[in-house]
Amino acid sequence: MSMLYIVSLTGCSYLSACVCRYPLGMSGGQIQDEDISASSQWSESTAARYGRLDFEEGDGAWCPERTVEPDSLKEFLQIDLRSLHFITLVGTQGRHAGGIGNEFAQMYKIKYSRDGSRWISWRNRQGEQVIEGNRNAYDIMLKDLEPPIIARFVRFMPVSDHSMNVCMRVELYGCEWLDGLVSYNAPAGEQMSLEGQPVHFNDSVYDGAVIYSMTEGLGQLTDGMCGLDDFTHSHVYNVWPGYDYVGWTNESFPNGYVEIMFEFDRTRNFTTMKVHCNNMFTRHIKAFRQVVCYFRSEADWEATPLSFSPVVDDVNPSARFITVSLANHMASAMKCHFYFADTWMMFSEITFQSDTAMYNTTLAPPKTGSGPPTRDDPTHKIDDSNTRILIGCLVAIIFILVAIIVIILWRQVWQKMLEKASRRMLDDELTASLSLQSETFAYSHNNPSSSSAPSEQESSSTYERIFPLGPDYQEPSRLIRKLPEFSHSSEEAGDMKSPYCDGVPHYAEADIVNLQGVTGGNTYAVPALTMDLLSGKDVAVEEFPRKLLTFKEKLGEGQFGEVHLCEAEGMQEFMDEDFSFDISDNQPVLVAVKMLRADANKNARNDFLKEIKIMSRLKDPNIIRLLAVCICSDPLCMITEYMENGDLNQFLSRHEPEGQLALISNAPTVSYSNLCYMATQIASGMRYLSSLNFVHRDLATRNCLVGKNYTIKIADFGMSRNLYSGDYYRIQGRAVLPIRWMSWESILLGKFTTASDVWAFGVTLWETLTFCNEQPYSQLTDEQVIENTGEFFRDQKRQVYLPQPVLCPDSVYKIMLNCWRRNTKERPSFQEIHRALLESQT
Template sequence: AQCIAPLGMESGLIPDRDVTASSSYNDGNVGASNGRLNQEIKGGAWCPKSQITTESIEWLEINLHSVHVVSAVATQGRFGNGQGVEYTEAYVLEYWRPRLGKWVRYRSADGQEVMPGNTNTYLEKKNHLSPLIWASKVRFIPYNSHRRTVCMRVELYGCYWSAGIVSYTIPKGDKRSNGIELVDITYDGDWGAELRGGLGQLVDGQFGGDEIREAAKSSAWVGWRNDSHVEPPALIFEFDRVREFSAVHLFCSNKFMRDVQVFSEAIVSFSVGGRHFQDEPVRHTTTGDNIFEGSRNVTIKLHHRIGKWVRIELRFAARWILISEVVFDSDVAQGNYTPEILKVINAKDKTKVQTSSELPVSTARQEDPLYMAIVVGVLTALVILLVVAVFLIVHRHRHRKCFASPLAKTTVAHRSVPEHYNSSASSMLHDNKMIMESALEVKSDEYQEPYQAIRCTPYFSTVLLEMKDLVTDSNTALSDSSNYDYAVPELSSAPLLTTKRRLAENVVERAAELLAERDVDLMAVREASMHADDPRRSAASSLRSKLSVMSPSQQEIRMEVRRRIDGPPVAEFPRHRLRMITKLAEGTFGTVYIAEAECVPQYGGGIVSADTQVVAVKFLGNEASTRERYIMEEFENDVRVLASLSSPQLTRVLGVCRSPPIAVVLEYMDMGDLCAFLRRGPPPGMPLLLHITVQVAAGMQYLEALNFVHRDLAARNCLIGKGFNIKICDFSTDIEAYACDYYKVDARAPLPLRWSSWEAVLRNLYSSRSDVWAFGVLLHEVFSLCRRRPYERLTEPQVLQNLAHLEADDGMFVCEARSPACPREVYEIMRACWRRDADARPTFGELRERLERLA
């Protein structure tokens, strides 16, 4: 995730005790703790006691405790429910962190200290910081060119500084002949012949371009000339704790036509105490590149060396060395380590050392033809074995699918069915004259390949819909052996639940419709096997068995959804009835706005004549209206499916705007999302919290009956309205306030890692039972009032490692602890949701019943 998330002033994650001020006009009414962005607490802002001038000494301080990267700040004036008139037109930032030991005044890249403030009392002014700052405390100092009374509400944006670097020491950079200063101008430590005790552009995440001239504008490069230093340049990095290092990456320039090249050798040394560095440093040599001048990343493997200080000495390959960024791959080392002690060498040993240094032996550089031949032979054998293994796996995989795939050409009715395997399938012959149901039945606990929802989907960002096309076109009825093991709905090729082609016989249509249904009786399989030679009799007997197992409620829900999908298209919502209020979220595929709407249709089809209602309007990305026609077809298919869902606990599709820009109108609730509601409001009573969770379980029970998988169930994706009514949605994926709740694993899209089950994260397997896991985390959120993040003591990589322990079933998985306000009975429900075996987790129907008994 990017380092842009709010740090907690608005949401309340930063407690009142960590917000202090130099003075307040009235501590109870406009004290420091009231200076929270977008909040109307008591007087509505922090107001210093004295009036502000250009020499003001009043400040509002925020204590983050640990070092954070602050990338932006925002301010507001005092709105005070329309009564306030105070705001600050400008302000100054100061920051502090333990290694600095002093307050440092922030300066922008162009050297300006004063930052622009507000022009009214209600609109926020957000300033992005360039360069970034590393701070554990931040002060806002109001500033005004003329004396006036000011009030402020503030917010910080950024992220936790997880790299662990507390400072670095480097030689001061040199100046090029054309006047470009190749110095670390953003460095905030002590300046001299060396830069000490601070942080700057070598760790700010900004990489230099191919042109050195860019340094004149953005100071992207730090450079040293070989004739201006007696010793080679050495970079010393100090870390917060003793760490285990696996690699370091140095981003270097290679403009060899201008006497700039990547270093010829890097010598990396380590130290626990910082005074003496360990023997046997890591040496890395590079090969000069006189062909390509592009900047490049040089990676040095550090072989899990231990230290708290790392020293990198660079040897020149040309006249100049230019470095833009240094990144370490490291983890906190486990165990106790003592600082190094300087070894005293007597004269005799010293002579030996000098003698040995005269004849250096480097076996790593010797070229042994026999050794190379052995290495090449071993690698060739490994490649051959790998190719053979892949061939066997693919062959076995295809052979197995001929018997296990529901879409296979051949029938296996004459084969005996193992007792541990439970599956069912049907296929239609090319001429639709005969229907044959195989003896395989979909396993009740089988995971389905998740259906990736179309980019214009309003909510439920990834949906599993096992109710695939009930009738397949005759020319695609049979599938070859290259099909997936699991059915993947393809909306782009045919409308979902299409009604273009129907079978003549109702019993066959019902059999196909119930094909994705779970828990089919094994006796039906055996009966189908005995009558495999009579396809119609086999289908009818299987249908009778399925109808006897399927609950009436599930059957009614599915038939109702089917009726809605087959009905008329989703109604057009007149654009003139919408009035945009504010932007809620913005992502890759669209923007969501909060709006007021007139004449919103209700559940019964009635219309509120004059009242307005708050709604959410999701616009597709700008490119969607100009792309091919299938974009609109996919949009219509998705919206029709989602509009067919009818549950009081789900946000409804109210209508669509089909003229560009394409948009869909969705329900929204007056009190916003559940997470923000629980954080900012007074603590609700236990009956209300249980009432909230029962509603969420009821909404998910409805989705479970249709085999829809939400994949992002959390308090932030639940809306709350009047009467504490809950509706499940999926608006929060792109909301800036929740950006830190998503984490990118491998090359996949960002995941809600702390809410996801182990099989979803590590195996990409999603089902209603993975939603049950997320529901357990939602219970933790609700009963901790969303003021404690799940696994708050673990970083994202540690959460990932914790889930890996559960996958390995090695007994090292650490479950989320019970919060003090959570009843023991509710915590037992959470633990049931977090069972390793997905089949052992309760269904949403069972969860609803247990919570209703507690309520």
């Protein structure tokens, strides 16, 4: 049962293939027809604009004019994204056209370009260019791009080992490339001899020219994958030691530094540069001793460089990000000298934060031909004397009005200025570096020994990338970056590690195994010890014959698979003796079937099987049960209970509280006692999960199913359903978070524990007693909800709580308020909540 709301994969950093997986607009229509072109077409009805994934317009796809021949790459479908994008996934489909067409590409290659002139052939980490395509005309085939690409233009080029007709529908998945970096030039990586074995630190995915140096390309320093503490290991499977890092030895650089030059898409206002460095000093590897950066805004380099020296760390061998302040330098190119602190220096990621420079550009030359002079024509001058007089009068009037307003509002303005000044002083003293970690979106290796607090230079705030410093999105970014940092000695923060590349959040202060779900979410956060105990056993459920499943409707879908509502015949024969259905033996049973796509990657398949082992042992009357599996052949399926009344959110939305209004409208009703009964069952189910140290992380009425006689079972389908897409907050098209149900520490610190589930239960209880008539905090925008979590953190009594529902007695509202206490240790346990709800019904 996948119980989280966002993808989670091994080895992902804050901007990675794990997070940037959103369709860029072929299927959704955001990419315009004029931005889709092709080498040729069968006919007007198979033109490039019809090559949109999952669309059947025209004749159902793009089809090139000629058959595709072996070793021929003449035909292509091209997409212009209008700006640079970080592309991590591609989807392809053939031409089905309601059964009329049967053309598809069995294989294809991808070429991409950042400027439209220089085209680069994509190759995977093993150097292969051909990507496996479709097996039929209708199924969608998703393929990860490992490594991801940074491009504006992308071409799909069908490939075949024999002459054949092909048609294609495609989609690109990723997010906008906000760094603006178009290339870096650096010396080629070198080789270390370690215990007699060579360790290569070359940039193996660099897409520029590589001879003695790397020029005009991007590669591992921008692929979103951070290196581990021990450079001899890698997040990537089947690669050589040292793969994640690009490294150099000081013996090759008599000047004592490595020069890396960075080229950007336009002039930018740079605030910071973050460099992920290895610091395994026992191997004579350290982060750089000093960096000196030169800036070029126009044609010439600035004479005065910027210099920065981080604190040399001889104690903690962990890899870390070092943040270099670039002091708002304006530049379109940057040249940095990184000075050695030891024999070796190794980088795995370099990222930039900047705002696009906004200033007037030179006017274009006048167009040819006759016509009246205009202000855009620099060869003509127009008398502006009257205009200047009018502008002067307007300025004077505005000045007078401003003076009047200042006098009237002086006291209020002065008070606000004092408040802002006090906050700014607090911010400057503590320098925010919140650790909402990439593990909220991705899990990877955890190194419990590396728990030292990062310095200011080594801050690792994921929000600095998730909320980019661009003019299109400002307030949440400023809020998060300015919130005071949690001290590592604080009892609230616990033992947290620098999160960018390999930290796993300390859920319930335990090492956690996260399993990616078929709907793009995660299962419960499972303690690693529990996982070891459970996963070693055989699957405790039986194989179910697929032919006995009858499809009813699709409940939801995600990047790894789909969830279907089905009827299962003869399911009673496959049940444990401690479980029975409230129907006769010869009737079909309503079930939910979670199906893993056949093309899912190895991680997803392994996690799916682990998830089955865990779910087969969760046995509680208020938790959805795993009934059977289909794992002898693809696609892998798990079959779970489904309740005939659907989810609690929709169930309550169709009902009214008992009273005169319900009698008049003749609407179905639910009594207050039944509402409390359902809430008590949710608390009971969560009590069971918390007893196992499992953390749900997406508890809400949408994830509770309703059966007969108001029976409640906790499930996990909410995120995968389009119906509830509005409950999840998309951050710049990347992360998806149910922020209106999340505790302040989950949003700001990336901490998910049983205590954060308690917070979500308080919101779920509020939903239940309001009959789900509105979203939590419906009067606040998403940004204001995030800002409100900052008020919880500051604890200056300015935070906004959900109001007491009309039907809610004071004793039950007190339970809600206790669930929303700032201090996690002051929140009640689920056992206490369950007992309190039982007492409220007596």
